[in-house]
Amino acid sequence: xxxxxxxxxxxxxxxxxxxxxxxxxxxxxxxxxxxxxxxxxxxxxxxxxxxxxxxxxxxxxxxxxxxxxxxxxxxxxxxxxxxxxxxxxxxxxxxxxxxxxxxxxxxxxxxxxxxxxxxxxxxxxxxxxxxxxxxxxxxxxxxx
Amino acid sequence: xxxxxxxxxxxxxxxxxxxxxxxxxxxxxxxxxxxxxxxxxxxxxxxxxxxxxxxxxxxxxxxxxxxxxxxxxxxxxxxxxxxxxxxxxxxxxxxxxxxxxxxxxxxxxxxxxxxxxxxxxxxxxxxxxxxxxxxxxxxxxxxx
DNA sequence: GCATTTTTGCAATATTGTTGCAAAAATATA
DNA sequence: TATATTTTTGCAACAATATTGCAAAAATGC
Ligand SMILES: [Mn+2]
Ligand SMILES: [Mn+2]
Ligand SMILES: [Zn+2]
Ligand SMILES: [Zn+2]
Numbered sequence: 001x002x003x004x005x006x007x008x009x010x011x012x013x014x015x016x017x018x019x020x021x022x023x024x025x026x027x028x029x030x031x032x033x034x035x036x037x038x039x040x041x042x043x044x045x046x047x048x049x050x051x052x053x054x055x056x057x058x059x060x061x062x063x064x065x066x067x068x069x070x071x072x073x074x075x076x077x078x079x080x081x082x083x084x085x086x087x088x089x090x091x092x093x094x095x096x097x098x099x100x101x102x103x104x105x106x107x108x109x110x111x112x113x114x115x116x117x118x119x120x121x122x123x124x125x126x127x128x129x130x131x132x133x134x135x136x137x138x139x140x141x142x143x144x
Numbered sequence: 145x146x147x148x149x150x151x152x153x154x155x156x157x158x159x160x161x162x163x164x165x166x167x168x169x170x171x172x173x174x175x176x177x178x179x180x181x182x183x184x185x186x187x188x189x190x191x192x193x194x195x196x197x198x199x200x201x202x203x204x205x206x207x208x209x210x211x212x213x214x215x216x217x218x219x220x221x222x223x224x225x226x227x228x229x230x231x232x233x234x235x236x237x238x239x240x241x242x243x244x245x246x247x248x249x250x251x252x253x254x255x256x257x258x259x260x261x262x263x264x265x266x267x268x269x270x271x272x273x274x275x276x277x278x279x280x281x282x283x284x285x286x287x288x
Numbered sequence: 289g290c291a292t293t294t295t296t297g298c299a300a301t302a303t304t305g306t307t308g309c310a311a312a313a314a315t316a317t318a
Numbered sequence: 319t320a321t322a323t324t325t326t327t328g329c330a331a332c333a334a335t336a337t338t339g340c341a342a343a344a345a346t347g348c
Contacts, residue, residue: 021294021345042335054297059336075219075279079305079335100265105274113271119263121244121278126285127257130249134265134278135219141270165314165325186304198328203305223304223336 018068025053029061030070039074039082039101039110072097074110075133084112098132104140111140162212169197173205174214183218183226183245183254216241218254219277228256242276248284255284 011030015022032040032048040048045058053061062083065071074082082103088096100116103109118134155174159166176184176192184192189202197205206227209215218226226247232240244260247253262278 023295023345025296055335056298056337057296060295073221075221077217077219077225077277079223079225081221081223100267102267102271102273111271113268116265116267118278119265121260121263121280123244123246123260123280124257124285126288127246127255127280127282128288129246129280129282131282132278132280133221134262134276136265136267136271136273136276138274139272141268144270144272167314167326169327199304200306200329201327204326 014070018070020064020068025049025057025061028052029058029065033071033083033085037109037111039084039112041080041082043080074101075135076103082110084110087112087114100134100136102140103135103137104143105137106139106143109140109142158214162214164208164212169193169201170205172196173202173209177215177227177229181253181255183228183256185224185226187224218245219279220247226254228254231256231258244278244280246284247279247281248287249281250283250287253284253286 008027008031011027011034012022014030015026020026028049029045032045042058042062045062046055049058062071066073066083069086071083072086074084076082082101084101086097097112098118100113100118102111102113104111118132121132123129152171152175155171155178156166158174159170164170172193173189176189186202186206189206190199193202206215210217210227213230215227216230218228220226226245228245230241241256242262244257244262246255246257248255262276265276267273
């Protein structure tokens, strides 16, 4: 017997709150993020949905979620982008994710270190920062 | 009359020092980096060489330069990777680039802030960091 | 339930990245 | 300088990733 997803009505609310229609693909992709302990790449989502949804739908869903402030992007050095849930009060076009990200080079998991704030840096005169990201690589607590 | 590239013999030396054959493509791509005030993406290099070299050659050259510690990669959030010259004493497989990068959201230039060191952060117990990168976005000194 | 709006899937196309291999170029050797 | 050896390049074929227009399907609002 299947264990039904716990938070389906939460997902409804989250989507509604952001002015989005509630659809199968959006609920499923949201669920993947809530059930995952790390960040997800586009490819991960395709795998985990068993190709139930068109690639294009996945691209558009991720883009929509980023725009709405439901997920945020994590920069990487390998021509890919990772996505993770926004934990705090991110909004349409205005993210507040200023935590450090940790990518394990052994198990490839990515962790949002929600309690580790990206430190301030003093920039040379003339530079006006708006966002800052910090990505740390190494061995995670499982892999060291 | 053309002004000849100033540093051609420097380029020779740099390549030789790294055990690389001196070829037209490598000299030209090196020159692009030295003449550029910012970081370059693969696409930039293709444009600026007027397709004189095969795409594959550009890919391989960038990869080789990274391996040798001549250039370093800058993570981005848009499915691309930026490359910039290593200013310090980077070596084969061991980079020492720990400076902050600034990407201007207006002119799209990327700056290596060589004098701004990526600050230390205290990670949760169990995480062993090996590398850390910091990317700041905003308006650069020209665009603010 | 029905009209309207939004989202999806498909197809076509574009862009980006990889691999094997023979020709060409660069380097080492004499 | 000529020749042997090593390295690099370009091509072709292919694979993977991403974007767009548009009609069908689904979701929403009434
Ligand atoms: Mn995060
Ligand atoms: Mn740099
Ligand atoms: Zn790990
Ligand atoms: Zn600028």
